[in-house]
Amino acid sequence: MSELSEFSCEACRSDAPRVTGDELEQLLSELPDWELEVIDNVRQITRTYTFSNFRTAMQFSNAIADLAESEGHHPAILTEWGKVTLSWWTHKIMGLHKNDFILAARSDDIYEKG
Numbered sequence: 001m002s003e004l005s006e007f008s009c010e011a012c013r014s015d016a017p018r019v020t021g022d023e024l025e026q027l028l029s030e031l032p033d034w035e036l037e038v039i040d041n042v043r044q045i046t047r048t049y050t051f052s053n054f055r056t057a058m059q060f061s062n063a064i065a066d067l068a069e070s071e072g073h074h075p076a077i078l079t080e081w082g083k084v085t086l087s088w089w090t091h092k093i094m095g096l097h098k099n100d101f102i103l104a105a106r107s108d109d110i111y112e113k114g
């Protein structure tokens with residue numbers, strides 16, 4: 001469990017600063033299973049989780065949906081047979097906010113709880 005999951009998300013505003021530079025490197029180092037990607041010039045963090053079948057993949061996806069709704073912050077979720085890929089970024093700032101790293105850590109906790 002990353003310490004990041006202990007943090008609370010803050011209300012994100014359109015003028016919130018994007019995470020960059022040393023802070024970005026530090027946050028990425030706390031989430032070793034996550035990859036930094038740039039899609040349509042927008043930085044995001046992505047991880048693919050594996051499952052034994054589609055039903056358990058869907059159950060995890062629904063748990064992530066509950067997390068997202070409770071925090072008012074939503075990932076892209078790709079649910080496939082045996083796999084779920086999550087991508088977190090902040091739409092308002094078209095980039096990465098600390099909230100994205102907090103929720104990625106919370107996503108890992110949900111996965112590890114099984």
Ligand SMILES: C[C@H](O)[C@H](O)[C@H]1CNC2=NC(N)=NC(=O)C2=N1
Pocket residue numbers: 012072073074075088089090091092093
């Ligand atoms: C109106 C609604 O609360 C906002 O659009 C929220 C919804 N969920 C969100 N999710 C993400 N990832 N980024 C946002 O900027 C965002 N904004």
